Amino acid sequence: MGERPAPVSARFLAFMERNISYFMLGPTVLVLGLLSVVPMAIAAWLVFHEFNPLQPGTTRFVGLQNILYLAQDSRLFTSTINTTIFVFAAISLEFGLGLALALLFNWDMPGARVFRALLLLPVFTMPMVVGMTFRMLFDYRVGLVNWFLTEVLGTSAVYWLGDPLMAKAAVVIADVWHYTPFVMFIFLAGLKSLPVEPFEAAKVDGANAWQTFWRITFPLLRPVILVILLFRLMIAFRIFDEIYVMTEGGPGSATEMLSNYVFAVGFRGWQMGYAATLSYAMLAVVGFISLLLIRALERETGL
Amino acid sequence: MEGKRILARSMLSKAPRHWKEVLLYACALISLSFFLLPVVWILGTALKSSLEYLSFPPRLIPVNPTLENFYTAFKSFYAWDYLRNSIIVSLSSTFLACLIGCPAAYALARCRVRGRRQIAFFILAMRMFPPVAVAIPFFIIFKALNLLDNYLGLVIAYQIFLLPFVIWMVRGFFEEIPIELEESAMVDGCTHFGALAKVVLPLAAPGMVATAIFATMMAWNEFLFGVVLTNSKAAQPITVLVGSFIAPERGSMWGEMSVVGLVSMVPLFIFALVLQRHLIRGLTMGAVKG
Numbered sequence: 001m002g003e004r005p006a007p008v009s010a011r012f013l014a015f016m017e018r019n020i021s022y023f024m025l026g027p028t029v030l031v032l033g034l035l036s037v038v039p040m041a042i043a044a045w046l047v048f049h050e051f052n053p054l055q056p057g058t059t060r061f062v063g064l065q066n067i068l069y070l071a072q073d074s075r076l077f078t079s080t081i082n083t084t085i086f087v088f089a090a091i092s093l094e095f096g097l098g099l100a101l102a103l104l105f106n107w108d109m110p111g112a113r114v115f116r117a118l119l120l121l122p123v124f125t126m127p128m129v130v131g132m133t134f135r136m137l138f139d140y141r142v143g144l145v146n147w148f149l150t151e152v153l154g155t156s157a158v159y160w161l162g163d164p165l166m167a168k169a170a171v172v173i174a175d176v177w178h179y180t181p182f183v184m185f186i187f188l189a190g191l192k193s194l195p196v197e198p199f200e201a202a203k204v205d206g207a208n209a210w211q212t213f214w215r216i217t218f219p220l221l222r223p224v225i226l227v228i229l230l231f232r233l234m235i236a237f238r239i240f241d242e243i244y245v246m247t248e249g250g251p252g253s254a255t256e257m258l259s260n261y262v263f264a265v266g267f268r269g270w271q272m273g274y275a276a277t278l279s280y281a282m283l284a285v286v287g288f289i290s291l292l293l294i295r296a297l298e299r300e301t302g303l
Numbered sequence: 304m305e306g307k308r309i310l311a312r313s314m315l316s317k318a319p320r321h322w323k324e325v326l327l328y329a330c331a332l333i334s335l336s337f338f339l340l341p342v343v344w345i346l347g348t349a350l351k352s353s354l355e356y357l358s359f360p361p362r363l364i365p366v367n368p369t370l371e372n373f374y375t376a377f378k379s380f381y382a383w384d385y386l387r388n389s390i391i392v393s394l395s396s397t398f399l400a401c402l403i404g405c406p407a408a409y410a411l412a413r414c415r416v417r418g419r420r421q422i423a424f425f426i427l428a429m430r431m432f433p434p435v436a437v438a439i440p441f442f443i444i445f446k447a448l449n450l451l452d453n454y455l456g457l458v459i460a461y462q463i464f465l466l467p468f469v470i471w472m473v474r475g476f477f478e479e480i481p482i483e484l485e486e487s488a489m490v491d492g493c494t495h496f497g498a499l500a501k502v503v504l505p506l507a508a509p510g511m512v513a514t515a516i517f518a519t520m521m522a523w524n525e526f527l528f529g530v531v532l533t534n535s536k537a538a539q540p541i542t543v544l545v546g547s548f549i550a551p552e553r554g555s556m557w558g559e560m561s562v563v564g565l566v567s568m569v570p571l572f573i574f575a576l577v578l579q580r581h582l583i584r585g586l587t588m589g590a591v592k593g
Contacts, residue, residue, distance in 0.1 A: 028407035177338065181338060
């Protein structure tokens with residue numbers, strides 16, 4: 001007696017089960033593949049051409065001209081310096097403050113949860129709104145910051161958004177406001193997940209607060225620090241929104257960051273050939289830094 | 304004599320503790336005011352007339368609060384259209400990202416597919432793309448395909464940062480679920496699908512919810528793709544409206560600007576407040592374990 005063939009639905013289900021991984025991954029690979037490969041190919045074509053989407057008739061092949069121009073582009077140089085200074089200053093401050101605040105508020109006190117929830121408000125503020133708000137706060141005449149400086153502290157008003165150096169500082173301050181609570185929160189979570197034994201042993205051995213921090217807390221937090229560092233670096237490096245609204249890259253190009261420069265070339269100057277070249281250069285730098293950090297991360301956490 | 308010494312010693316051990324607590328509360332107060340001040344400032348400015356917000360000295364709380372900025376923002380600047388666009392685009396793009404991303408995350412966490420490591424690396428690499436680099440070709444492609452200035456274009460474009468994010472986070476949540484649970488369910492007679500539905504999904508649900516919340520926020524806050532891929536209030540998200548205030552004619556309209564800022568923040572805040580438990584879980588789980 002032979003067996004009846006399984007009904008269509010059961011066979012279909014079996015087919016699905018065997019190949020399910022392909023069905024599950026398929027759409028993602030398709031979507032992401034299309035969204036990355038096609039644009040990157042177009043960008044690659046752009047690198048060797050002059051292309052203005054508003055005047056498509058002027059498209060022409062220019063060979064290595066775009067790439068060669070990279071080396072003599074002073075605005076690229078300044079925006080790279082600006083971005084580097086910004087990233088370095090902002091992240092150092094965020095990490096320092098964030099860690100200090102996390103250590104400070106690691107203790108249980110009444111209202112701690114409400115306090116921490118309130119403190120997270122900056123994190124959920126839209127970058128555009130952050131830029132817009134600090135643009136108002138740093139206004140020379142009627143901004144709250146200058147009011148505080150002149151009326152409360154008694155020093156003189158600062159030309160925040162009009163002075164090249166102070167504008168850089170203003171932008172850093174805005175970013176520190178934006179992300180320090182986030183960093184603090186991650187460190188808090190990290191601190192809470194640390195094992196208790198080393199700290200108890202340290203207490204028994206009579207270590208003071210500074211020694212405990214330097215020899216025990218800090219080394220144990222290394223993996224967390226690296227993860228957050230990688231995360232923040234990738235984001236800070238491509239800052240765009242806040243600058244767009246707060247200073248528009250000014251005064252002059254004192255606060256023009258890489259993303260802003262590429263945007264200006266591509267969507268204001270409409271020179272998409274060179275903008276694509278800049279993008280690839282930026283991609284290379286970001287990729288390189290990220291790779292370094294990922295390697296460091298893998299070493300630290302043994303992933 | 305003895306009593307005095309005991310009293311003195313007990314006072315000594317109390318004084319430093321009090322001092323530390325006072326310092327702690329002082330720091331807490333200072334940091335709270337620093338981090339909350341700008342938000343309160345926007346709220347205040349939204350309610351001020353132009354006379355007030357451009358006058359010196361600036362006051363945190365308006366003396367004569369007015370709703371005229373709200374009126375202007377919604378009537379003349381069509382704030383509601385932009386808000387509607389943001390809501391539609393954020394929710395749709397997040398939905399699509401989760402629909403496509405969650406199964407992919409599961410496959411990457413469990414299944415032994417050829418090229419799994421390469422795909423995972425590729426997805427991670429995509430998270431490092433500076434959006435401006437992708438925006439240029441996107442503009443050209445979408446212009447050719449007539450996808451500029453509509454919802455579909457934005458929803459598709461947003462996938463480039465939403466999908467990798469969703470997959471990265473949800474995969475982590477799936478990996479935390481021991482595979483033995485699925486296996487024992489299948490031994491008990493479930494199909495793979497059944498095990499998925501009965502065992503895995505309930506356990507991964509909180510993580511997926513947290514991810515969806517974060518994804519919605521990322522989509523909501525997106526500005527670059529919004530300003531590049533649209534040019535009218537037909538599909539522009541509210542981020543672009545915020546950006547429009549740098550134009551010289553709108554540059555000093557702080558009241559209206561603050562209203563728009565407020566209006567763009569409030570939905571997100573409410574969203575976060577209502578679902579904060581899931582958010583905190585997501586924040587800590589995703590980051591700490593690396």
